[in-house]
Amino acid sequence: xxxxxxxxxxxxxxxxxxxxxxxxxxxxxxxxxxxxxxxxxxxxxxxxxxxxxxxxxxxxxxxxxxxxxxxxxxxxxxxxxxxxxxxxxxxxxxxxxxxxxxxxxxxxxxxxxxxxxxxxxxxxxxxxxxxxxxxxxxxxxxxxxxxxxxxxxxxxxxxxxxxxxxxxxxxxxxxxxxxxxxxxxxxxxxxxxxxxxxxxxxxxxxxxxxxxxxxxxxxxxxxxxxxxxxxxxxxxxxxxxxxxxxxxxxxxxxxxxxxxxxxxxxxxxxxxxxxxxxxxxxxxxxxxxxxxxxxxxxxxxxxxxxxxxxxxxxxxxxxxxxxxxxxxxxxxxxxxxxxxxxxxxxxxxxxxxxxxxxxxxxxxxxxxxxxxxxxxxxxxxxxxxxxxxxxxxxxxxx
Amino acid sequence: xxxxxxxxxxxxxxxxxxxxxxxxxxxxxxxxxxxxxxxxxxxxxxxxxxxxxxxxxxxxxxxxxxxxx
Ligand code: SF4
Ligand code: SF4
Numbered sequence: 001x002x003x004x005x006x007x008x009x010x011x012x013x014x015x016x017x018x019x020x021x022x023x024x025x026x027x028x029x030x031x032x033x034x035x036x037x038x039x040x041x042x043x044x045x046x047x048x049x050x051x052x053x054x055x056x057x058x059x060x061x062x063x064x065x066x067x068x069x070x071x072x073x074x075x076x077x078x079x080x081x082x083x084x085x086x087x088x089x090x091x092x093x094x095x096x097x098x099x100x101x102x103x104x105x106x107x108x109x110x111x112x113x114x115x116x117x118x119x120x121x122x123x124x125x126x127x128x129x130x131x132x133x134x135x136x137x138x139x140x141x142x143x144x145x146x147x148x149x150x151x152x153x154x155x156x157x158x159x160x161x162x163x164x165x166x167x168x169x170x171x172x173x174x175x176x177x178x179x180x181x182x183x184x185x186x187x188x189x190x191x192x193x194x195x196x197x198x199x200x201x202x203x204x205x206x207x208x209x210x211x212x213x214x215x216x217x218x219x220x221x222x223x224x225x226x227x228x229x230x231x232x233x234x235x236x237x238x239x240x241x242x243x244x245x246x247x248x249x250x251x252x253x254x255x256x257x258x259x260x261x262x263x264x265x266x267x268x269x270x271x272x273x274x275x276x277x278x279x280x281x282x283x284x285x286x287x288x289x290x291x292x293x294x295x296x297x298x299x300x301x302x303x304x305x306x307x308x309x310x311x312x313x314x315x316x317x318x319x320x321x322x323x324x325x326x327x328x329x330x331x332x333x334x335x336x337x338x339x340x341x342x343x344x345x346x347x348x349x350x351x352x353x354x355x356x357x358x359x360x361x362x363x364x365x366x367x368x369x370x371x372x373x374x375x376x377x378x379x380x381x382x383x384x385x386x387x388x389x390x391x392x393x394x395x396x397x398x
Numbered sequence: 399x400x401x402x403x404x405x406x407x408x409x410x411x412x413x414x415x416x417x418x419x420x421x422x423x424x425x426x427x428x429x430x431x432x433x434x435x436x437x438x439x440x441x442x443x444x445x446x447x448x449x450x451x452x453x454x455x456x457x458x459x460x461x462x463x464x465x466x467x
Contacts, residue, residue, distance in 0.1 A: 174405040176463055320406030321430040356426060359438040362407045 008216035008232035021097035042208035049193030061180040065188035066111035078119035078194040079149035079156030084291040087218035096130040102197025107142040153315035171317040172363035219290035221246035251297030259288030262368025264375035305376035306338035326357035401439040408461035418453040
């Protein structure tokens, strides 16, 4: 996969070594914590790990617990378990110091005494070198430890990250106690995606107004496009423009999957939709972690969705009853529909099982899976009808 | 309003809770509690609070929790 740079500041001005980074970005301002959190709020920064949660709310929540027995902990999350995504490892390779700047800013904002980076094995070595480079330069007031994440779909789930860093298994935990209150080793914990941290380093340097004007994000475009890769594009860029930047779809796709395997299909008629929460909301989609996958020409959207749901059913942490039992059933039902088993009760079965698993797990995995399935049943509604009559609009044979 | 929270990582289904609190919980096809109003954390009416507390106490997995005021 090749990363292609744009005029943006995340990758465009990225330099792997500290000297190059300093030349490109200049010194990191030190702002009082309340000022920094206010700037982040005014900038409108939201998380780039998938959920899109407002960053200032999380910062303030952890800061609010800073006076307790255990000083807060910050975690930069680069686990990037989504199979289609490569933007976090690309960012860590090209601009590690922007991420490490952001980690220090976040630590200062919440009053943390310790910082962790949780990244894929291939990113860990270079990142540890960057951390040493900064330590030697006397850069980082808060010590940073680099950890290797497991390569699994759910490895980056916030509470699973906290569980691993607390010495436990890499599985999500119940959300009754939020990690912002009790996370790593019981300390109030801020888990923030590594791109969000890099964005934070830009917000602190250039201010909220600059950010609102010049904001970019990282997207991974995969599948049948001319140049699959990681692209830095303006916030709210049209989906068509993003696809064009990636060399364009090989053939006009019937739909584009936006937001990865927990995302939603955007129909062909709407591909000029802006890549923003508001723009994508009518399709039940959101930019998520920026993964964009067009359907290949002649590929059946139902068959593709069924394969993804099969993957997701196997990717669960297998600890919550409804998810553990329901997702394999959903996958089997979607597969039967994809195989054109003309059983007219299949769509109702999908709807019933989707309602049965939604909201009934410790993490967002059932809900993300349901989001994908519901969008497929809507966007490929004609295909559903055709399949029930034993034919496929894309010419596929059962 | 007090709500009922299920810790799905702990719950093992086939529960006493659906018997002790049928107004709020019904077993799904695998025996796991499903809120009768289909919300994630069903609100517990004041009249049902004693029953809800009993269900919480009797959960062998300590998976049921009352949350909120
Ligand atoms: S909801 Fe599913 S994926 Fe999430 S923790 Fe429970 S079993 Fe694991
Ligand atoms: S009693 Fe506890 S373990 Fe049993 S079904 Fe109810 S919540 Fe689950």
